[in-house]
Amino acid sequence: MNFDCVPKAWLRALLAAFLTCAMQTAARADTDTGMLEAAQQAQPEVIRSLQHMVSIESGSNDAAGLQSMADYVEIRLRALGAKVDRRKGTTGPAEIITGTFSGSGTRRVMLMGHMDTVYPAGTIKDQPYRIEGGRIYGPGIADDKGGIALVLHALQILKDAGWGDYAQLTVLFNGDEEIGSPGSGQLIAALAAQHDYVLSCEPTPTRPEALLLGASGTGTVWMDVWGRASHAGAAPQIGRNALVELAHQLLQTEDIASSVPGTQLNWTMAKAGLVRNQIPEHATAIGDLRLVDADDFERIEAALRERVRNKRVPGTETSIRVERGRPPFAAGAAARALAARAQAIYAEIDRPLALIEQTGAATDAGFAGSSGKAAVVESFGLAGSSYHARDEYIMIDSIVPRLYLMTRLLQDIGRSR
Numbered sequence: 001m002n003f004d005c006v007p008k009a010w011l012r013a014l015l016a017a018f019l020t021c022a023m024q025t026a027a028r029a030d031t032d033t034g035m036l037e038a039a040q041q042a043q044p045e046v047i048r049s050l051q052h053m054v055s056i057e058s059g060s061n062d063a064a065g066l067q068s069m070a071d072y073v074e075i076r077l078r079a080l081g082a083k084v085d086r087r088k089g090t091t092g093p094a095e096i097i098t099g100t101f102s103g104s105g106t107r108r109v110m111l112m113g114h115m116d117t118v119y120p121a122g123t124i125k126d127q128p129y130r131i132e133g134g135r136i137y138g139p140g141i142a143d144d145k146g147g148i149a150l151v152l153h154a155l156q157i158l159k160d161a162g163w164g165d166y167a168q169l170t171v172l173f174n175g176d177e178e179i180g181s182p183g184s185g186q187l188i189a190a191l192a193a194q195h196d197y198v199l200s201c202e203p204t205p206t207r208p209e210a211l212l213l214g215a216s217g218t219g220t221v222w223m224d225v226w227g228r229a230s231h232a233g234a235a236p237q238i239g240r241n242a243l244v245e246l247a248h249q250l251l252q253t254e255d256i257a258s259s260v261p262g263t264q265l266n267w268t269m270a271k272a273g274l275v276r277n278q279i280p281e282h283a284t285a286i287g288d289l290r291l292v293d294a295d296d297f298e299r300i301e302a303a304l305r306e307r308v309r310n311k312r313v314p315g316t317e318t319s320i321r322v323e324r325g326r327p328p329f330a331a332g333a334a335a336r337a338l339a340a341r342a343q344a345i346y347a348e349i350d351r352p353l354a355l356i357e358q359t360g361a362a363t364d365a366g367f368a369g370s371s372g373k374a375a376v377v378e379s380f381g382l383a384g385s386s387y388h389a390r391d392e393y394i395m396i397d398s399i400v401p402r403l404y405l406m407t408r409l410l411q412d413i414g415r416s417r
């Protein structure tokens, strides 16, 4: 082809396509057969660990079950050579288990998962552990006992390989994730800030498997209206009806989230009045708040306070309070680079790895990333489905790829300078 007669834009596009293709070929490394074989050999042990953990029922309010899970992971982490610490959260019965390893490298990496499930004790009786058609079923098996198994067995493989290329490796398992991590969120945020990378091990969707780069933050909005009580039959005119004012305020704030893009507010609970024959002096409503930017907690609060100044019932007072739940999670540049590295590792074993930008469900990655110091990526757990539903399961054929990904990525992080 004579390049002189090709229009310049075409030529540039052609060259760019050629270069991209060449770079991809060059970047695509061979499979690390040693690691792949180690992952394949570990699969039966991973399944044994899953069976054991599913047999320990550990709903977020099941103090005895959570203690049994904590005992189990403590023994496993000690066997791996970790220095183990067990501490109570700032609220609730669940403990937080941390295992720390000191190595000879320069990077500080944290791996996290959670021990609690959404299932109350006894669920296992009608949803027993069972293997069927390439899947293993059991309450909490994907969310998040698969994540814990993955961490424990990836570290075993790396230990057997004599790997120590990290300054510090920290494993954190909490027991209140499913109720918003009220007792463990602060510790997760503080510990994560002392690390370069945080790999959070919630389950991944199936086909294609994925990593998660963003999740909503959550909040609770409280609206309180105070009026004046009076006899509803004899003197309603001297009362100030808090219930009527609350109704007015709910309607005029119904669309408030549209004034703060990226937020979502839905009023979900309300209460007013004590008895039928009294004009109610107090009424209250609660709303579910979702947001993608931590500054929006303040923006939505300010917007609500401004809007409720417009009253319908004179003499009433309306107050707004926004309680922060999980911070939003948004992967930064370093986390995105890590996710791209993970995709390259999956390519070594000819498996696609999708990147999911955003989910409405909140995760502890929000706490881990809240300081902005660590690069945080979510969903390194096993592939599965039906979480928080009936017949939760994991895909057996995700065990080896996920072990390969975790072990190879930790090695890559160790080598990066």
Ligand SMILES: [Zn+2]
Residues within 6 Å of the ligand: 114, 143, 144, 177, 202, 203
């Ligand atoms: Zn989970």
